Amino acid sequence: MLHPDDIGPVPWAPLRPLPGHVSRGRLERVLRRGEFAVTAEINPPDSADPDEIEHRIKPFEGWVDGINATDGSGAHCHMSSIAVSALLIRMGYSPVTQISCRDHNRIAIQGNVLGAAALGVANILCLTGDGVQAGDHPEAKPVFDLDSTSLLQIIRLMRDGGRFLSGRKITGPPQVFVGAAENPFAPPYDFRPIRLAKKVAAGAQFIQTQYCYDVPMMARFMARVRDLGLHERCFILAGCGPLASAKAAKWIRANVPGVHIPDAVIARMEGAKNQRAEGKRICIEIIQQLREMPGIAGVHLMAYKQEESISEIVHESGVLRGRIPWHRDLVARLQAVETQEA
Amino acid sequence: MTRAEDAFPARGVARRPLPRGSLRLWSVRHARGLNAVYRAAERALRAAHPLFARIGYQRLERPVAHVERAVKTALFDCRMCGQCLLSVSGMSCPMNCPKGLRNGPCGGVRDNGNCEVHAEMPCVWVKAYEGAQVMGTVPRLGEAQMAIDHRKAGRSAWLQAARGDAAP
Numbered sequence: 001m002l003h004p005d006d007i008g009p010v011p012w013a014p015l016r017p018l019p020g021h022v023s024r025g026r027l028e029r030v031l032r033r034g035e036f037a038v039t040a041e042i043n044p045p046d047s048a049d050p051d052e053i054e055h056r057i058k059p060f061e062g063w064v065d066g067i068n069a070t071d072g073s074g075a076h077c078h079m080s081s082i083a084v085s086a087l088l089i090r091m092g093y094s095p096v097t098q099i100s101c102r103d104h105n106r107i108a109i110q111g112n113v114l115g116a117a118a119l120g121v122a123n124i125l126c127l128t129g130d131g132v133q134a135g136d137h138p139e140a141k142p143v144f145d146l147d148s149t150s151l152l153q154i155i156r157l158m159r160d161g162g163r164f165l166s167g168r169k170i171t172g173p174p175q176v177f178v179g180a181a182e183n184p185f186a187p188p189y190d191f192r193p194i195r196l197a198k199k200v201a202a203g204a205q206f207i208q209t210q211y212c213y214d215v216p217m218m219a220r221f222m223a224r225v226r227d228l229g230l231h232e233r234c235f236i237l238a239g240c241g242p243l244a245s246a247k248a249a250k251w252i253r254a255n256v257p258g259v260h261i262p263d264a265v266i267a268r269m270e271g272a273k274n275q276r277a278e279g280k281r282i283c284i285e286i287i288q289q290l291r292e293m294p295g296i297a298g299v300h301l302m303a304y305k306q307e308e309s310i311s312e313i314v315h316e317s318g319v320l321r322g323r324i325p326w327h328r329d330l331v332a333r334l335q336a337v338e339t340q341e342a
Numbered sequence: 343m344t345r346a347e348d349a350f351p352a353r354g355v356a357r358r359p360l361p362r363g364s365l366r367l368w369s370v371r372h373a374r375g376l377n378a379v380y381r382a383a384e385r386a387l388r389a390a391h392p393l394f395a396r397i398g399y400q401r402l403e404r405p406v407a408h409v410e411r412a413v414k415t416a417l418f419d420c421r422m423c424g425q426c427l428l429s430v431s432g433m434s435c436p437m438n439c440p441k442g443l444r445n446g447p448c449g450g451v452r453d454n455g456n457c458e459v460h461a462e463m464p465c466v467w468v469k470a471y472e473g474a475q476v477m478g479t480v481p482r483l484g485e486a487q488m489a490i491d492h493r494k495a496g497r498s499a500w501l502q503a504a505r506g507d508a509a510p
Contacts (some may be wrong), residue, residue, distance in 0.1 A: 102441075106489060128448050131440055131459040142441065149445035150489040165489065183449030188471040194484050195446040202486050210449055257450030257458040 002330060005029050011092025011331050014120060014175075022159065022205070023177040025122020026094045026326060027066040031206065031235045036291060036319055037298030039066040039096060039208065039237060040310050044079040050087050053079075057093065059307045062327030063314045066123060068208070068300070071098040074256075075135025082116045089120040092328055096179065096208075097121045100129030105145035106154065110164055113155055117174030125179045125208060126151040130257060148180055149202045156203030178203055183210035184221035185260035193224040206235040208300040213243075213261045213282075215289045222295050231295030238290045241302040242309055243279035246270040280309055280316075287317040366419045366435070367464065373433035373473035376417070380429060387504035394504050407498040424494030424502075430482045431466075432473020439466045444487045 006026045008015045014024035021028050030037050040060050045052035057067060069084035085095035097116050099109060113124065128148045132140045146154065154165050155178050162173045180199040184192050196207065212218050218238065225231055243249040243261070246269035253261045265282060272278030290296050299319065303310050314320060324330070369376055394402055407422070414420030414435075418428060421437035427444060428435060436444045440459035447467035450458030455468040474480045 128441055128443060130450065133459050144441045144443075145492075146489050147441070147443045147445050149486055153486065153488065181449060183451075186447070186449055186451040187453070187455045187465070188447065188451070188468045191446060191467065191471045191483065194480070198445060198484050198486050201484075257452075258448075260453065 002324070002326060002334075003029070003033065005033075006326060007331075007334070011328070012089050012120065014122070021177075023122040023175050025177060027096065027123050028177040028205075030065045030325075031297055035065075035323060036321070037065045037235070037237060038063065038301065038314055038319065038325070039068060039298065040064045040301040040303070040307075041068040041070060042084070042307065043070055043073060043304065044081065044084040046078055048079070053084060053087050054091065056307060057088065057091075060310050062324055062330070063311045063320075064301070065298075065325045066094050066096045068096040068098055068125065071100040071127070071129070072103060072135070073098075073130070075102065075130045075132050075137070075140075077136060082112060082119065082121070085116060085121050086119040092326070092331065094123070094326070095121060096123040096125050098125045098127055099151065100127045101144050101146045101148065101151055102129030102132065102142055105143055106165060109146065109151065110154065110158065113158060113174050113176070114170070117176055121176065123177045123179065123206075124155060125181065126155065126204070127181055134257060149199055152178060152180055152199060152202040152204050177205055179206040179208060180204040181209065182207050183258050184218055185210055185212070185214060186258050189221075192221060193228055193230070196225060196230055197228055200230055200234050204234055206237060206297075208237045209239045211239045211241055211259050211261075211302065212286060212290065213259075213265050215286055217260075218290070219293060222293055226295050231297075235297035236295060237298040237300040238293075238296050239300045239302060240283055240287050240290070241304070242276075242283040242306055242313065243269060244306060245275040245279070249279075280313060283313055284317045287313065287319055291317070291319050365417060366438070367469065369417050370432060370434045370469045370473040371476070373476045374478075376433050377429060377477050377479075383500075384503050387500055388506060391504050391506070394501065399501055399505065402501060403498060406501050407496065410498050410500050422496050423490060424497035424499055425490060426499035427487065430474075430479070430485060430487075431470040432475070432477055432479065432483075434466045434469040434473050436466055436470065438463075442490070443467065444490060446483065 005018060006029055017024055021032065042056045060067060067088055069081040071081040072078060081098050085097040088095040099112065126148045132138055132142045157163055157165065158170055159173050159176060162170050164170060182196050246266055249261050249266050249269055252259050268282065269275050269278055287299050290299060301310050411422050418435040419438050420435055423437050440457065441448055447465055448458065451465045451468060455464055457463045457465050474483055
């Protein structure tokens, strides 16, 4: 069931190198094989207890190809994305480590890229980051020494050029699959495809978008992306997630930067008897439409405080078409078979 | 509240309240004319290079930077980053972005085109796109800018243009 290229000697070890691949992680392989990929996101715990991470990812087990470890999302303080990633790797998962430019300068970030790669991180998502005003420490100093585009350039230089931005040599370059975010739903709309092209030129190999609740708008964006040929130069994973209620949807629209929810979606939520179920149904319908949209290589699920619904959404939408992503039971079963054979 | 743009305060100018930027917005609307003036000024500066070299760039740095700051602060709310991007960014100074973004807008721009951080301020990159359309330089928005050099803050971009080592 699992592709042989995706099985390493032990779950936490890097996979055997493959030609045409920059990383030794599973996500890149799934995408390059042309499979429709599913990634999901966990918000790291406000805790030093590693068991809380295991608890949070349980609902995704066997349903996703990568798990994003957010980096102080919404400018709130949580466990660091690199530590969360290292813990996920230890369990055998394939994390997408988010690096935001808000909290570190170029010296710290380049050090973190090396450290993350050394701990087994194969995927890095480069973000500018939310402003500090959105978080729990609005009095903090925002760093923004780099932006997402210059961060992409720097990681590519480190990986392919084997050098720091300063020009100093790196003896063991980080083998990472590099991604960026894009928001097709925020103004200036005509600038967004240009900005995506810029990120791709700077080194982005995969893209995860902001929440998509407006499929026609996504279709207009993707038409432009295809005109520019960008879908052939990067893998685009569309962001999706279930809305918990009409009230929550209105709150998100008003308070979370960059999330666009059309009135029709809110009206549909308001008209539903069971709003939570309706939110899930809307999410599934959007995923199914995105699955058919040319140039979309996968979906990225963000179900804040509804993590348990992710497996249901992936299952009921049928996007995996029967494919089962890596999970721990599968490894245990494989090992059992191998012991029997021996 | 701490603001990232305060990393590039206009020196000698008292810290102003949030940039309302009426003149800055005027500058974007008149980006084409201003760009023409800018191009002419750049040619003049290049032509003046031998003269500047005779006087000595070191000696000119302070007075020229002083004049440049006064003019560009008035017209663009310039932050004297020393690596001027105005001709790329449609005459909308990107250093007014609270995140100091030099490669385009972040994903947090509000539906009305205003800034995620300062709800009452138009996003500098929404304005940059408008300015670039007026100037006919939209393709230049696609040029990726490298990470900023913080050592150049406060230095004259005009003198760098005269020397021929200036950015755009």
